[in-house]
Every structure is written in structure tokens, then in C-alpha cells.
Amino acid sequence: MKVIFMGTPMFAVPALEGLLQEGYSVVAIYTRADKPSGRGQMLISTPVKKFAIKHNIPTIQPDTLKSEKAVSVLEELKPDLLVVAAYGCILPKTVLSLPVHGCINVHPSLLPSYRGASPIAYALLGGEQVSGVTIMLMDEGMDSGPILAQQKVDISADDTTGSLTNKLAFIGAELLLKTLPKWRSGEIKPQAQDNSHATYSHIIKVGDGKIDWQMEAMEIWHRIKAYYPWPGAYTWWRGKRLKIYSGTPLNIKSNEQPGEVVSLYNGKAIGVVTAGGCLELCRLQLEGKQEMTAVEFARGQREFSGSVLG
Numbered sequence: 272m273k274v275i276f277m278g279t280p281m282f283a284v285p286a287l288e289g290l291l292q293e294g295y296s297v298v299a300i301y302t303r304a305d306k307p308s309g310r311g312q313m314l315i316s317t318p319v320k321k322f323a324i325k326h327n328i329p330t331i332q333p334d335t336l337k338s339e340k341a342v343s344v345l346e347e348l349k350p351d352l353l354v355v356a357a358y359g360c361i362l363p364k365t366v367l368s369l370p371v372h373g374c375i376n377v378h379p380s381l382l383p384s385y386r387g388a389s390p391i392a393y394a395l396l397g398g399e400q401v402s403g404v405t406i407m408l409m410d411e412g413m414d415s416g417p418i419l420a421q422q423k424v425d426i427s428a429d430d431t432t433g434s435l436t437n438k439l440a441f442i443g444a445e446l447l448l449k450t451l452p453k454w455r456s457g458e459i460k461p462q463a464q465d466n467s468h469a470t471y472s473h474i475i476k477v478g479d480g481k482i483d484w485q486m487e488a489m490e491i492w493h494r495i496k497a498y499y500p501w502p503g504a505y506t507w508w509r510g511k512r513l514k515i516y517s518g519t520p521l522n523i524k525s526n527e528q529p530g531e532v533v534s535l536y537n538g539k540a541i542g543v544v545t546a547g548g549c550l551e552l553c554r555l556q557l558e559g560k561q562e563m564t565a566v567e568f569a570r571g572q573r574e575f576s577g578s579v580l581g
Contacts, residue, residue, distance in 0.1 A: 272372070272455070275350040277301040281318040282436050283356035285444035286377050290354065291326065293448055299329045299348055301336075303359050337363045345369055352451075355409065356443070359388075364411055372455060374409040377447050379439040381405060381421055383469035386414035391439065392432045393472035395497035398489070402426050402435060404443040406450045408461050415469070417461030420450040429517075431499040477502045484530035484580060487547030488520035506530075507581040508557065516562065517553040525549060530580045534569075541565040543580060 274295045276287050279302050290297055300323040305314040316324070323330045333341045342365045353370045355362070356377040367374050380390035381403040387393075394402045403423040410416040424442055426435060453459045480502040482491055495504040495515055505514045527533060527544045535542045535551060542549040552565035557572075569575045 272296065272351040273298045273349060274352045274354060275299050275301065275345070275348060275370075276319075276354050276356075277358040277360075277362075278319045278356040279303045279317045279359050280357050282379065282440045282443075283319050283358070283377075284322050285440045286354065286356045286447050287319060287322060289444040289448050295451075297328055298350065299331055301331050301333070301358065301360075304332050304334065336360060336366050342366060342369075354447070362409060367409055367411065375419070375447070375451070375454070376405075376407050376409045376414070376416070377443045378405045378407060378414055379403075379436070379443060380472075381423065382407060382414060382418060383464040383466060385470055385472045387472040388474045389472040391435050392475055392497040393470075394426065395430065395432060395435065396493050398493050400426055402439065404439050404446055406443075406446055413471070415464060415466065417463050419454055419459050419461055420446055422446050429496075431496045433500045475502065480504045482506045482515065482580075484543060485546045488522075488545040488550040489548065491545060491550050492518055492520040508575070508578065511558040513558070513580065514556045514562075515552060516555060519551040519553060521549045521551055523549040528579065532569075532576050532578050532580065534576050539566070541569045541576065 272295060274290060274297050276290065276297050278287060287297070300319060302317045302319040305316050307313065308315045320330050331344065335341060345366060346369060350370045352372040353374040355374060362374060378390065380394060382405040385393050391402070401423055403421055405418055406420040407414070407416045407418050422442055424438055450459065480498045482494065482504055495518055498504045499516060503514050505512050507513065521542065525533065525544045529544050529546050531544045533542050533544060533549065540551050542551045554562060555565055555568055556562040557568070
């Protein structure tokens, strides 16, 4: 069976690697264009492209799949199956109808919850305790196609988007490989999604990481986890960006204003007052400085305690 794989970030790599290990004939890989990075703005390949180069698999990076040229290239490849994992590009009907066995998507949520671009981050933003992976048959909608298989995954208290993405990537790869033989043999009957229960996630932007201390401590904590490692939760102190890498919400009432830095447990911890409770700061990094514990930072910056973060 000739397979075309479409994916871009590291999340997609385990699924691609699994297909190769199971002997599937991956005839081509589609991934997004290389992006400039760093001060020198050097073009950086996607994780999927790096994997493809290492394994000598032809790589195609079109700007769109809607053009006649793009569809023509796919038609010439004559795929039996198209597997998609976080590709980041919409597949038009002309592409969806090409493979004999359809287009299969590995989506990191329990659909119909959290359709869209950022399901893992949104699950953390929502304070969910359970997430999962859905293997679905793609249609023209946004992650709205019928479900072939699902697997639940518990979200731990210290999970971030980074750690949960890693978990779901490998679980998704395993579920994909279990599902494909059953789909090909006709053992699986696709189950339509209940659109009335659909929720959506949107593209995360750099500015989303800005902390609003007028929120409750629990909500801020969710944001810190959801925005790690990117774009990172941050606040401002003395005109410099202060990244908050981890923290703990505390049910502590305070008369200080939201955003004010306070000493906790007789100086053994540092917290920030919020609109509801207090957020204990664990690890942080001031712009131009190294990452460190909040206590270490406060020890070196005596004026930190009592200041107001913006």
C-alpha cells in the first residue's frame, strides 16, 4: 500500500516512524515550508523534513494544496492512503478524494472536543484532567470527520503542552498502527461525531502568554502550563520581560493588590497576589538572565519582593 504522509512538528514524527517500522511504503512526505530562525534568520527545516531526509524519503513543501499543480503532483504519486498528523494545511476535496483508503488524521484530542490548531494547549487552559488521541477519517470540515478510534490519556498536575504533546505523539502513533489494518479490512465502521458537543481551539500567538494578574491563581497556573514551552507565560518587571516557567496556585487571601510580589512561609517562598488566591512562583527567568528558582531570584534582587508586576 502506497502511503503519503503529511506532518510538520515533532508530534508527527512518531507516527511517521511507526509507519516505516511496520513496513508501509511511504512514497512521499508533505510538510510546511522551512522557516527563518535566530538572529541570522537561517532557514530551519521542520522536524518531519529532517526525519524524511535522514531516511531518504522524497519531501514536498507546497504553499497550498488547492492549486491544480499541487493536485496533479499528488495524482501522479497515486497514493492508496494519506496519513495526516499536525500538517497545518487544509486539504481540499480534490485531495481528500484521491486515496482509495481515504485520508486518515491523527488528532491530539478526544473529538469532538477541541477541534482546530491548538487542542493540547486548550485542554490545559480548560483545566481538563483527561485528554487523548482520535484517529479520524478526514472530510472537508475542521476535524469534523467520522471517528475510527480513540484513546484516553490522563493529564497529570504538572503536565505542560510540551510534556503532554510528547505523551500523545507516541500514543497516537500506536493507535494509528493498530487502527490501519482494521480500517483496511473493513472491521471498523466510522462513527459520526456529535457536532452539538464540538469545541474549538485556535492558533496560539506570542501575546497570549502575557499574564493578567486580575485573573484567579488557578487560571494563571493553567496558562503557565498551556504556554510552555511556547510562547511562554510572562509578565513585566522594571521594563524587562520576566518569564514564569512554573508555579503553584495557593488559596491564600491577601489585602495586597493583584500583581504584587509577596514573601511566603517566612521567606521560604515567593508569590504573586492575584484576583483570587496567590500564585507561588517556582522557576522564572528575567530577560537577559539565566533561569532560576524564584527564591534565588528574590535573594539576588532585594527590591523584587513588594514590587508590582505588570
